[in-house]
Amino acid sequence: MFLAQVIVDAIVRKDGSNEIVGMGTVTLPDLENTVEEVKGLGIGTHEHVIQNLFNSMTLQLKFTGISKNINLGAGKILNLVIQASTGGIETDTHEMEEKKIEISCKGHVKKRTGGELGRGSKNEPEIEIALSYYKLEIDGEVSAEIDVFNRIATVDGEDVYQKTKSILS
Numbered sequence: 001m002f003l004a005q006v007i008v009d010a011i012v013r014k015d016g017s018n019e020i021v022g023m024g025t026v027t028l029p030d031l032e033n034t035v036e037e038v039k040g041l042g043i044g045t046h047e048h049v050i051q052n053l054f055n056s057m058t059l060q061l062k063f064t065g066i067s068k069n070i071n072l073g074a075g076k077i078l079n080l081v082i083q084a085s086t087g088g089i090e091t092d093t094h095e096m097e098e099k100k101i102e103i104s105c106k107g108h109v110k111k112r113t114g115g116e117l118g119r120g121s122k123n124e125p126e127i128e129i130a131l132s133y134y135k136l137e138i139d140g141e142v143s144a145e146i147d148v149f150n151r152i153a154t155v156d157g158e159d160v161y162q163k164t165k166s167i168l169s
Contacts, residue, residue: 010026021069024063029057031144062125070127083103084102085099100140108130113125132148
């Protein structure tokens with residue numbers, strides 16, 4: 001079994017081919033199910049977790065400094081592909097291994113943070129992207145895929161929208 005330990009390296013591309021230079025880190029979105037509080041006579045209060053509906057997703061890009069590379073296109077859809085190599089240990093053999101992680105996402109710039117200015121200090125501007133599509137593949141297998149507009153919801157490799165689709169068909 002592969003025990004992931006570190007991100008060896010990563011690259012971020014706009015429109016699948018144009019590398020965005022000057023990336024510091026990427027913060028991946030939380031996949032948080034929508035919850036509705038239900039209460040009534042004889043049942044008390046509990047939270048109903050809707051398994052195929054998710055709250056808004058955001059992706060955070062942190063840059064090493066201010067440059068034209070952070071101009072990602074105001075008002076335009078962003079199509080990003082993030083590829084990473086994760087390093088770890090194969091527990092059966094104790095050998096070091098690397099596995100591929102690929103993230104595909106689409107969205108619009110939601111927020112731009114200018115970072116800090118100070119003599120001899122890092123600047124680190126950030127861009128927050130509101131996502132409408134997110135797909136995470138680990139070693140070639142889909143782990144998560146959320147498409148807000150097309151009724152696609154896969155979590156932990158399982159299609160959590162399938163039952164609802166079959167009921168509605």
